[in-house]
Amino acid sequence: MRALVQRVTEASVEVDGAVVGQTGPGLLVLVCAMAGDDEDGADRLALRVAKLRIFRDDGGRMNRSLLDMGGGALVVSQFTLAADTRTGNRPGFSSAAAPDDGQRLYERFAVSLAAQGVTVETGRFGADMTVRLVNDGPVTIWLDTADRA
Incomplete structure (x- = not known):
């Protein structure tokens, strides 16, 4: 599985103009599930x-985790992280998991992250979403x- 993780001061996701997470x-x-990924990969x-450890400690160094600082996570599915841009100008997405597998693994990831003690909110799998964030750093x-692997 792939994830692009951004440290934020705030983030939200909307579907049809309504905030869903x-x-x-x-x-x-x-988060993007790739072909061949499984539940173990989502949990890992x-x-x-x-x-x-990407949050600042008292000395200003990136030395604290999400668990250490008690922050939340907004988890959004994004199959475009599977983009293959090696040839041509149009990315290919054939390495992404099939939609049913992608949704199952995305949901497993979110549940597994919450099981670690993180407050988790999510987007809506497969929806056209608007994501807003304030990237911290x-x-x-x-x-x-x-x-x-």
Whole structure:
């Protein structure tokens, strides 16, 4: 699975003009299930996100995790993280998981992250969403479970 993790002071996601998920200080996590991903990968990614030390400690260094600082997470599905841009001008998405698998793993990731003690809100899988955020830092981190396979 892939995730683009952004440290935020606030973030929200809207569907049809209505806010369906939001967070204050914490993380916006854009998540994509790839073909061949499984529940174990979703659980491992959730643990990595919960423990990722990208929040400032008292000395101003990035040394605290989401769990340490008690922040929330807004989790939004984004299959475009599977984009293959190696050739041509139009990205391909054939490496993304099939929609049913993608939704199942996205939901598993969100539940697994919440099980770590993180307050989690989500977008709506497959919907046309508007995401608003205030990136803090800015800090943006790319995670891919394939990197640790």
